[in-house]
Amino acid sequence: MKPTDARPDGLAPSDAPAFVHPISVRWADCDPAFIAYTGRIPNFALEAIDAWWAATVGYDWFRLNADRGYSTPFVHMSIDFIAPVTPRHVLECAVRPLRLGDTSIRFEVVGSQDGTRCFAGEFVSVFVTTSGFRKTPPVDDIRELIVPHLPDAASAEAG
Amino acid sequence: MKPTDARPDGLAPSDAPAFVHPISVRWADCDPAFIAYTGRIPNFALEAIDAWWAATVGYDWFRLNADRGYSTPFVHMSIDFIAPVTPRHVLECAVRPLRLGDTSIRFEVVGSQDGTRCFAGEFVSVFVTTSGFRKTPPVDDIRELIVPHLPDAASAEAG
Amino acid sequence: MKPTDARPDGLAPSDAPAFVHPISVRWADCDPAFIAYTGRIPNFALEAIDAWWAATVGYDWFRLNADRGYSTPFVHMSIDFIAPVTPRHVLECAVRPLRLGDTSIRFEVVGSQDGTRCFAGEFVSVFVTTSGFRKTPPVDDIRELIVPHLPDAASAEAG
Amino acid sequence: MKPTDARPDGLAPSDAPAFVHPISVRWADCDPAFIAYTGRIPNFALEAIDAWWAATVGYDWFRLNADRGYSTPFVHMSIDFIAPVTPRHVLECAVRPLRLGDTSIRFEVVGSQDGTRCFAGEFVSVFVTTSGFRKTPPVDDIRELIVPHLPDAASAEAG
Numbered sequence: 001m002k003p004t005d006a007r008p009d010g011l012a013p014s015d016a017p018a019f020v021h022p023i024s025v026r027w028a029d030c031d032p033a034f035i036a037y038t039g040r041i042p043n044f045a046l047e048a049i050d051a052w053w054a055a056t057v058g059y060d061w062f063r064l065n066a067d068r069g070y071s072t073p074f075v076h077m078s079i080d081f082i083a084p085v086t087p088r089h090v091l092e093c094a095v096r097p098l099r100l101g102d103t104s105i106r107f108e109v110v111g112s113q114d115g116t117r118c119f120a121g122e123f124v125s126v127f128v129t130t131s132g133f134r135k136t137p138p139v140d141d142i143r144e145l146i147v148p149h150l151p152d153a154a155s156a157e158a159g
Numbered sequence: 160m161k162p163t164d165a166r167p168d169g170l171a172p173s174d175a176p177a178f179v180h181p182i183s184v185r186w187a188d189c190d191p192a193f194i195a196y197t198g199r200i201p202n203f204a205l206e207a208i209d210a211w212w213a214a215t216v217g218y219d220w221f222r223l224n225a226d227r228g229y230s231t232p233f234v235h236m237s238i239d240f241i242a243p244v245t246p247r248h249v250l251e252c253a254v255r256p257l258r259l260g261d262t263s264i265r266f267e268v269v270g271s272q273d274g275t276r277c278f279a280g281e282f283v284s285v286f287v288t289t290s291g292f293r294k295t296p297p298v299d300d301i302r303e304l305i306v307p308h309l310p311d312a313a314s315a316e317a318g
Numbered sequence: 319m320k321p322t323d324a325r326p327d328g329l330a331p332s333d334a335p336a337f338v339h340p341i342s343v344r345w346a347d348c349d350p351a352f353i354a355y356t357g358r359i360p361n362f363a364l365e366a367i368d369a370w371w372a373a374t375v376g377y378d379w380f381r382l383n384a385d386r387g388y389s390t391p392f393v394h395m396s397i398d399f400i401a402p403v404t405p406r407h408v409l410e411c412a413v414r415p416l417r418l419g420d421t422s423i424r425f426e427v428v429g430s431q432d433g434t435r436c437f438a439g440e441f442v443s444v445f446v447t448t449s450g451f452r453k454t455p456p457v458d459d460i461r462e463l464i465v466p467h468l469p470d471a472a473s474a475e476a477g
Numbered sequence: 478m479k480p481t482d483a484r485p486d487g488l489a490p491s492d493a494p495a496f497v498h499p500i501s502v503r504w505a506d507c508d509p510a511f512i513a514y515t516g517r518i519p520n521f522a523l524e525a526i527d528a529w530w531a532a533t534v535g536y537d538w539f540r541l542n543a544d545r546g547y548s549t550p551f552v553h554m555s556i557d558f559i560a561p562v563t564p565r566h567v568l569e570c571a572v573r574p575l576r577l578g579d580t581s582i583r584f585e586v587v588g589s590q591d592g593t594r595c596f597a598g599e600f601v602s603v604f605v606t607t608s609g610f611r612k613t614p615p616v617d618d619i620r621e622l623i624v625p626h627l628p629d630a631a632s633a634e635a636g
Contacts, residue, residue, distance in 0.1 A: 026527055027538035028520065031345055032224060032352045033289070034543070038233045039202040039346055043505065046198050050503055061504035062564040065191060066511070074197045078237040084292075087539040130192070133243075185368055186379035187361065190504055191511045193384070198505055202346065209344055220345035221405040225352070246380040350542060351607070356551045357520040364516050383509060392515045396555040402610075448510070451561075 018094035018110075019055055019149075021048035025087045025113075036085035042077060044085075045109040045121055048093030052107070057145040065130050070138065072105070072125040079121035089113040097149050103127050103135045105146070177253035177269075178214055178308075180207040184246045184272075194243035201236060203244075204268040204280055207252030211266070216304045224289050229297065231264070231284040238280035248272040256308050262286050262294045264305070336412035336428075337373055337467075339366040343405045343431075353402035360395060362403075363427040363439055366411035370425070375463045383448050388456065390423070390443040397439035407431040415467050421445050421453045423464070495571035495587075496532055496626075498525040502564045502590075513562035519554060521562075522586040522598055525570030529584070534622045542607050547615065549582070549602040556598035566590040574626050580604050580612045582623070 023044050031037040036044075053072075054060035064070050085091055092112050099106040104126045111119045127138050137143075182203050190196040195203075212231075213219035223229050244250055251271050258265040263285045270278045286297050296302070341362050349355040354362075371390075372378035382388050403409055410430050417424040422444045429437045445456050455461070500521050508514040513521075530549075531537035541547050562568055569589050576583040581603045588596045604615050614620070 024528075026524060027349055027542070028355055028357055028523060028527070030350050030539065032221070032348050032350060033230050033232070033292075034350045035232075037346055038236075039205050042201045042236070043198040046505060047503060050505070051501075060564060062191070062507065065504070071192050073192070073194075073240070073243070075240050076238065077197075077201070077240075079235065081232070081234050081236075084232070087537060133192075183369075185365060186383070186508055187364060187368070187514055187516055189380065189509050191507050191509055193509045196505055205346060206344060209346070210342075219405060221348065224345070246378060350539070351548050351550070351610075353550075356554075357523050360519045360554070361516040380509070389510050391510070391512075391558070391561070393558050394556070395515075395519070395558075397553065399550070399552050399554075402550070451510075 018096040019052045021051040021093045021095060023047065023091040023093060025085055025091050027087060029085075030087065033084075034086070038081065041081065041085065041111070041119055042079060042121075044091060044093060044111060045077075045079065045119070045123065048095050048109050048111075049107055049123060052095040052097075056149060057142050068139075068142075069130045070136075070142075071128050071130050071133070073128060073133075074123060074125045075104070076124040077121060078123075079119055081119050083113075083116050083118045085111065085113060085118045091118065096151075097146060098122070098151060100143070100146055100150055102137050177255040178211045180210040180252045180254060182206065182250040182252060184244055184250050186246065188244075189246065192243075194245055197240065200240065200244065200270070200278055201238060201280075203250060203252060203270060204236075204238065204278070204282065207254050207268055207270075208266055208282060211254040211256075215308060216301050227298075227301075228289045229295075229301075230287050230289050230292070232287060232292075233282060233284045234263070235283040236280060237282075238278055240278050242272075242275050242277045244270065244272060244277045250277065255310075256305060257281070257310060259302070259305055259309055261296050336414040337366075337370045339369040339411045339413060341365065341409040341411060343403055343409050345405065347403075348405065351402075353404055356399065359399065359403065359429070359437055360397060360439075362409060362411060362429060363395075363397065363437070363441065366413050366427055366429075367425055367441060370413040370415075374467060375460050386457075386460075387448045388454075388460075389446050389448050389451070391446060391451075392441060392443045393422070394442040395439060396441075397437055399437050401431075401434050401436045403429065403431060403436045409436065414469075415464060416440070416469060418461070418464055418468055420455050495573040496525075496529045498528040498570045498572060500524065500568040500570060502562055502568050504564065506562075507564065511563070515558065518558065518562065518588070518596055519556060519598075521568060521570060521588060522554075522556065522596070522600065525572050525586050525588075526584055526600060529572040529574075533626060534619050545616075545619075546607045547613075547619075548605050548607050548610070550605060550610075551600060551602045552581070553601040554598060555600075556596055558596050560590075560593050560595045562588065562590060562595045568595070573628075574623060575599070575628060577620070577623055577627055579614050 025036050029036045029040045050061050059068055094110045096108045097105055098108050107123045109121050127136055129136050184195050188195045188199045209220050218227055253269045255267045256264055257267050266282045268280050286295055288295050343354050347354045347358045368379050377386055412428045414426045415423055416426050425441045427439050445454055446452055447454050502513050506513045506517045527538050536545055571587045573585045574582055575585050584600045586598050604613055606613050
C-alpha cells in the first residue's frame with residue numbers, strides 16, 4: 001500500500017493515498033499479440049478491488065458474502081486502455097473509492113507498469129443482502145471503515 | 160443471427176439487424192452468488208465481437224492477426240450490468256457496429272437472457288498492424304464488408 | 319452428438335457412441351505461442367463433461383446442484399496433450415463415461431480438431447450432497463440415465 | 478521460497494527444498510459450491526511452475542519464449558484433488574522438478590492450505606524452439622541451473 005498522486009480524470013489528487021495491489025502478469029494472461037488479453041484487464045481491476053476490501057474493511061468478497069451476509073454486485077464498469085499490459089513489469093493497481101452512496105460505492109482503479117499508466121477505470125457496485133439479493137445500506141462499522149478513504153468527507157453524504 | 164430492435168441508448172434502432180451470438184453460460188462461469196462472475200461478462204461480450212468479425216468479414220481475431228496482418232486492440236469498454244446472468248437460459252449477445260472511424264471501430268453489445276436485458280456495453284478498438292503495432296486504416300475490402308452493418312452510411316464518413 | 323470409434327488407451331471401442339461437444343477455440347484462449355494455453359485445455363474438457371450431464375441426464379452442473387441437490391466434485395484428472403489446439407478448427411470433445419461406481423463416475427474426454435487427436439484425458443468425480451458435501455450414491459433415476467452410456471453393463475456393478 | 482518436507486507419493490523427501498509459490502484464492506476463483514472451481518486448480522499449478530522458472534533459471538515462460546527462444550509446452554498433467562481449495566487461507570504451491578530428460582522436464586506440484594494438502598499433481602513439459610516448435614535440449618546454462626533442484630543427481634542422467 002503506497003500513495004499515488006495521479007488521477008485519470010485530471011482532478012487534483014485526494015488526500016487519501018490509494019491502495020496499491022500488485023499483480024504479476026503472466027504468460028497465461030497473454031494472447032498471441034504478446035500482451036495481456038483485453039478480457040484479463042477487467043479481471044485484474046476486480047482482483048484489486050477485492051484486495052481493497054480485504055485491506056480496508058477486513059473482509060474480501062468471499063468473507064463479506066459468507067461471514068457478513070453482503071454481496072457487492074457491479075452495476076457499471078468503464079475502462080480506458082491506455083498502454084499494453086505485459087509480463088515485463090509488475091502491474092500496480094491503485095484502488096481509490098470515489099464516492100459512497102447509501103447503497104452503492106464507486107471505485108477508480110488505475111493500472112500502471114514501470115511508471116506508465118496502462119489502464120484507468122471506474123467501477124460501481126451496490127450493496128445487497130446475500131440472502132434475497134436486496135439492496136441494503138452497509139452496516140455502520142463497514143461504512144466507518146470506508147469513509148476515511150473517500151476523496152473528501154462530503155462524498156459520503158451524497159446518496 | 161436475428162434482428163433485435165432495442166437500443167441501450169434509447170436511440171431509434173438502425174435498419175441493420177444486429178448479429179446475435181449465443182453463449183451457454185455454465186457452472187464454470189458462476190461465483191458463489193450463483194450468478195456469472197462480473198469478470199466473465201466483458202469476456203462474453205468480447206467473444207461475441209470476435210464472432211461478429213468471423214461472421215461479418217470472414218476473419219476472427221486469430222485469423223485477422225495471423226492471415227491478414229491486423230490486430231484490433233481495445234482502447235475503451237463501458238458496460239452497464241442490468242440483471243444477473245445465469246446458466247438458466249442462453250445468453251444472446253447482440254453485436255452492432257455503431258461507428259467506423261479511419262482507424263477505429265465502436266461496437267455495442269447487448270446481452271439478454273429469456274427476453275431480459277442483462278447487460279449493455281460499448282467497446283472501441285483500433286486497427287493496428289500486427290508487425291509494429293502501428294495504427295492503420297483497414298484495407299478497402301474489410302471496410303466494405305463492415306459499412307453495410309453500420310447504423311447509417313454517414314457514420315462511416317466521420318473519422 | 320455422433321459416435322467416435324477411437325480410444326486413447328487402445329482398448330476396443332465400446333458399443334455406446336460418445337457424446338461430442340463442439341467448442342469454438344478463440345483468440346482469447348491462445349497464448350503468445352499462438353496455440354490454446356495449456357490451462358485452457360482442462361477447462362475445455364470440463365465444459366464438455368458439463369454438457370454431457372445436460373444431454374444425458376437433463377441437468378447440467380448448475381441445475382444438478384440447484385435443482386437436484388447434488389454436486390460432482392472432481393477427485394482426479396489426467397490429460398495427455400498430443401497436438402496443439404488452435405482456433406483453426408472446431409474442437410470436438412468426445413465424452414464417454416468409463417465406469418460408474420457407487421458414489422463416483424469416471425469419464426474419458428478426447429479432444430480432436432480436423433480429425434487430429436489433440437488431447438485425451440480421464441476425469442473422476444464423486445457424487446456429494448449439495449448441503450453438507452457428503453458422499454452419496456446418485457438417485458435411481460439419474461443412475462438409470464447414465465448406465466446405458468457405459469462401455470458395458472458390468473462396469474456399473476463394480477463399485 | 479521455503480522448504481517443505483512432505484511428498485505426495487510417500488517417498489522420502491529429497492534434499493532439495495521445494496520452491497513454494499503462494500496464491501491468494503479469491504471469490505473470482507470460486508463456483509457456486511463455495512470452493513475454487515476445478516478448472517482453476519490446474520491453472521494455479523501452472524502459475525506455480527511459471528513462477529518456479531522465474532525463480533530458478535531467471536526467466537518466466539514469457540521471457541523464456543521472447544528472450545531465450547524456448548517454449549516448454551506440456552505433454553501431460555495428472556492431478557489428485559484431495560481437499561477443497563477456498564479463499565480462507567493462502568494456497569501454498571510447492572514445486573519440485575522430479576526428473577530432467579534430454580528434452581523434457583517433470584514437475585511435482587503440491588497445493589496446501591493451512592497445513593492441509595489440497596491437491597498433488599505431476600506435470601511434464603518438453604523443450605521446443607520458439608521458432609519452428611521443434612524439440613530441443615535446453616542450453617547448458619539453463620540445464621545447470623535446474624540440476625541442483627532435482628531429487629538426486631542420477632535423475633539428470635536418465636533421458
